[in-house]
Every structure is written in C-alpha cells, then in structure tokens.
Amino acid sequence: MMETTVRGMTDALLLTASEMQAAGDSLHEKQVLELNSKLAEGRLTVAFCGHFSAGKSTLVNRLCGAQLLPSSPIPTSANVVAIRGGETAKASVVSIKNGEHVSVDIPLEQLDEYCKDGENIESVSIYYPTERLGNHTVLLDTPGIDSTDDAHRMSTESALHLADVVFYVMDYNHVQSEINFAFAKQLKDWGKPLYFIVNQIDKHRDRELSFEQYRKSVEEAFQAWHLEPAGIVYLSLRQPDHPHQEWEQLELLLSQLAAEKVPLAAYSVDASLRHLVVEHEKWWDMRDEPERERLIAEAGGxxxxxxxxxxxxxxxxxxxxxxxxxxxxxxxxxxxxxxxxxxxxxxxxxxxxxxxxxxxxxxxxxxxxxxxxxxxxxxxxxxxxxxxxxxxxxxxxxxxxxxxxxxxxxxxxxxxxxxxxxxxxxxxxxxxxxxxxxxxxxxxxxxxxxxxxxxxxxxxxxxxxxxxxxxxxxxxxxxxxxxxxxxxxxxxxxxxxxxxxxGSQAGALAQLAALAQRAAAHAAQLAAALPPRVQRPALPAPRAA
Known part of the structure; x- marks a missing residue:
C-alpha cells in the first residue's frame, strides 16, 4: 500500500512541477523536483536547526563520529550542508559558472578553502563512511535561525522542505527565547515532525533550581505556545558523563526514525508539497500584484x-x-x-x-x-x-x-x-x-x-x-x-x-476579473494535482537505551 502511495505521490510531484514551470515559477518548481529526487533516493532526511551558538555542527560531527563540519557555517549561498553515508570520505560541491551548474568532488580537508568564494556555490554535500548514516539517513546542517543575514534564514527555511524530521537545537540559557517559539510554531504549522534538543545542560546549577524543575518549566513554556514536540532530548556535548545526559536516547531515537523512513518520507513530502503549493500561490499573487495595482489605479482606485x-x-x-x-x-x-x-x-x-x-x-x-x-x-x-x-x-x-x-x-x-x-x-x-x-x-x-x-x-x-x-x-x-x-x-x-x-474603468475591471479567474483556475489545477493526504505516522518518543 505504501508503494502505491509513493507512486501516486511521484506522479503528483511531476504534475505540480509542470504546472509551476508553465507559470514561470522556477524556484518552487525546483523545490518540488527536489522532493521527487528525495523520494526516489529513499533515505530519511533529518534537519538540525537552531541558534548559531546552540552547537548544531558539534552535534552533527559527534553523530557522524568525525570532524566533518567546521564550527562556523560554510559560507555558501545555500548555507545548508547535506551529509550522507558513502564508501569514501569526500565533499561534492555544486557551483554556478557562466550560468551553468558545475559539480566537483574534493577531499574533505579542502572544503573550507574551496568554499571561500561562497557566492558561486549552490550546494555542498558531504559523504562519509559511517553506520550512523549508511544508505538510509541524510543529515542537514543549517545556519542559525538568528542570523542577521536574510539569505541565511531563507536558506534554512528553503531546505526544510526536504526534511522528514526536524531536530531543533537550543542553548540551555535561551530555550525560552521568543525566536525559538516562533520558529517552532512555524514548523508545527507546516506539519513537520519536530523534536527539541536542549544542549549545554552542563550550565545548569542545582543550587538555583533542580533539574526536574527546569525540565518542567521548559515543557510548560512550550505548552503555553501550544507546541507539543514529539520529544525533548537533553544533552551536554562538553560533559559526556553528565548525570542528565540523554545521548543514548538520541542515538536510539535516530535508529527508530530510520526504521520508519518510508512512511515518514511519504508524509513529509506530502506536507512539503502542500506547503510549496501555498507558497507558489503567494508567488503568483506577488507576480500579478503590479498589474493588479495598475488596473486598480486605472479604475480610479x-x-x-x-x-x-x-x-x-x-x-x-x-x-x-x-x-x-x-x-x-x-x-x-x-x-x-x-x-x-x-x-x-x-x-x-x-x-x-x-x-x-x-x-x-x-x-x-x-x-x-x-x-x-x-x-x-x-x-x-x-x-x-x-x-x-x-x-x-x-x-x-x-x-x-x-x-x-x-x-x-x-x-x-x-x-x-x-x-x-x-x-x-x-x-x-x-x-x-x-x-x-x-x-x-x-x-x-x-x-x-x-x-x-x-x-x-x-x-x-x-x-x-x-x-x-x-x-x-x-x-x-x-x-x-x-x-x-x-x-x-x-x-x-x-x-x-x-x-x-x-470606459476604461470597465475595461480595467474586466481585466481584474480575468486575473482573478486565471488565478482561481490555476489554483484549481494545482489542487487537482495533489495526491490523497498522507496520514502522519506514529513518532517514537525518546526513551532510555
């Protein structure tokens, strides 16, 4: 039954991409085709998001068992790095030269130097032989959501359409910051399965507040924002033997998620497709806005x-x-x-x-x-x-x-x-x-x-x-x-x-009506292309290994 669902989704993705291409929306067409490639790859895609200082790169490096990512983001225009399992360690860099995409494989140790000219680099993929990833899991490392660079924030949000599961990493001292709640709520509205990671718990001081009280305050804060993550994991990468460390629970959780990669991917792609359709319709409205404003002005306001x-x-x-x-x-x-x-x-x-x-x-x-x-x-x-x-x-x-x-x-x-x-x-x-x-x-x-x-x-x-x-x-x-x-x-x-x-007022109104009719017809075509909604699979909760 799941195979039938995936086949139907593939047809829907290609049809939707075709509609977007015909409309001239190359960005969302590209993202829909990326969803199709991701579905065909058959791997679970796990994205790590959060603040710059939350320790995402360090966490990803430890999961992979090697120093694959630098402590600061790779300065590419995409700013999202995908890490896959592979037979040999290497980096694949896609850059744009003379208007064409050029892919180059380089040794990992040359990645930082190669990516200094980040404006021309579109994407970076790292391949590393590790059982953690194998041929079943892809990790996405994204720049900090608190970046002052709009391109960084946009690249994070644009990459999330590929994520089947999102781990939102927070600094112990900034868990209850408003930006965390706002971004997490956006993910919830999108329909992405979401887990929270509270990192750097070694900063906790029991004399000020017991850890159980701290844990309770975190859960209550998320409930106040109507956020109900699938689970919360507490980590200290600096003190692996910290008494409240839940590293083994995280590892087990990733294994459980990988075992459910097919239904999770089907659900995630369906949610992302619907989200991209909404974004495409916004793009359509923005595209027509200048013409709409001109016609409204012609009609007298x-x-x-x-x-x-x-x-x-x-x-x-x-x-x-x-x-x-x-x-x-x-x-x-x-x-x-x-x-x-x-x-x-x-x-x-x-x-x-x-x-x-x-x-x-x-x-x-x-x-x-x-x-x-x-x-x-x-x-x-x-x-x-x-x-x-x-x-x-x-x-x-x-x-x-x-x-x-x-x-x-x-x-x-x-x-x-x-x-x-x-x-x-x-x-x-x-x-x-x-x-x-x-x-x-x-x-x-x-x-x-x-x-x-x-x-x-x-x-x-x-x-x-x-x-x-x-x-x-x-x-x-x-x-x-x-x-x-x-x-x-x-x-x-x-x-x-x-x-x-x-006179011209009537003509302008007729053209406005035609604009609205075209938009409605296009929206109807996209809605007809969507597959039956995929039911969200049950998500494993973090538990002792």
Missing part, C-alpha cells in the same frame, strides 16, 4: 473600483431584467386573468331558475293563452328573454366585467401607461353585453328541454362569456406588453450607454 464594479453589476442586472420584463408581465397578467375567470361564478342557482323559465318558452309548440295565441306567445317569449338577459348581464358585470377591468386598469397604471389613454383606449375596448339574439342562438332547439338541459345551457353560455373576456383581456395585455417592450428597450439602451460611459 480601490474604492472607486469597488463602486464601479457594483454599478456595473447593477446595470447588467437591470439590462437582464428589462429584457425579461415584457414576457414576465405577459405571463403574469394572463395567469391572473385566467385565474379570475376560472373562479368567477356567472350562473348561480337563482339565475339558472330564470334561464329555465326562458328555455321553456323556447320549447317547440310553446303557446301562451287561448285567444290571439300567436301574439301572446311572442310577447311572452320576449318578456322571458329580456328578464333572463337583464339578470344574466348583471351577473356577468358583477362576477367578471368589473374585476377584469379593475385588474387591467391597475396593471396599466403600474407599467406607466399614460393615464389619459387608459379608459378610452384600453378599458372601453373591453365593454361587452349579452345580446338577446346571442342568447337565443345559443339554445339547442333539438335538445330535450328540462332541468338537465338548463344546466348544460347555462354552463355553455358561462364558458363562452369567459372565452370572450379572455380574448379581449389578452388583446389589452398585448397592448400593455408592446408599451413595456418599447419602454424597456429605451431603458436598456440607457443602461448600455451608462456601461459604455464607464
């Missing part, structure tokens, strides 16, 4: 740019709203008219009774009276028709006509239709009255007259009335929509003119 952006968004939204307004109004008004008509009761029971009386007069063979039957019959038919028509017209007016006209009148006022034209041009066109002939012609003379046909007849004329009002109302709605369309077109042209009036 950040405050003006924000206002212009808000105004543009409002104008664009208004253009969209205006374009959709005619169809929205047509749909809304038609739906309202249809709902009103569907719920209108045009032929209630009392009116159906009058309709029944009217229909009886239309039966074949209907006669009124004995004398002068023809004239009396016609008069009775006319009387019943007029009675029904009057009641029917009144019901149509109360249930439909008034409500439809009121709805359309309010709709016209709402869309800004000229008030003086509403009644004569719109509402007047909706006037309708049931004509006697229409009521008569609606009768099916072939039907069987009775209560059942009365229900059919009143239902049919009610439906016909609703169709008539629906058609007239929809015609008026179309007139209103034409008016709104013309008004919307004019308003949309005004909005477009306002947008065009923003």
């Amino acid at each position: 950040e405050e003006a740019a924000a206002k212009v952006k808000e105004e543009m968004a409002q104008l664009e939204a208004e253009k969209y709203r205006l374009a959709a307004e005619p169809d929205r109004i047509r749909t809304e008004l038609r739906r309202s008219v249809q709902s009103l008509l569907d719920n209108a009761i045009i032929t209630p029971a009392p009116l159906r009774d009058k309709a029944h009386v009217f229909l009886e007069s239309r039966k074949p063979g209907f006669k009124a009276g004995l004398l002068f039957a023809g004239a009396k019959t016609a008069a009775e038919q006319e009387r019943r028709l007029e009675t029904f028509r009057t009641e029917f017209a009144s019901q149509v007016n109360a249930a439909v006509d008034w409500h439809v006209k009121d709805m359309l009148r309010k709709a016209a006022e709402k869309v800004g239709y000229p008030a003086e034209r509403i009644e004569p041009e719109l509402i007047a066109s909706l006037s309708w009255q049931p004509e006697p002939q229409w009521l008569v012609e609606s009768v099916n003379t072939g039907a069987t007259f009775g209560n059942e046909y009365t229900m059919v007849y009143t239902r049919e004329i009610a439906a016909e009335v609703k169709l008539i009002y629906r058609k007239h109302a929809f015609d008026i709605i179309d007139v209103l929509v034409e008016f709104v369309t013309a008004a919307s077109k004019t308003a949309a042209e005004e909005a477009a003119a306002q947008l065009a009036g923003l």
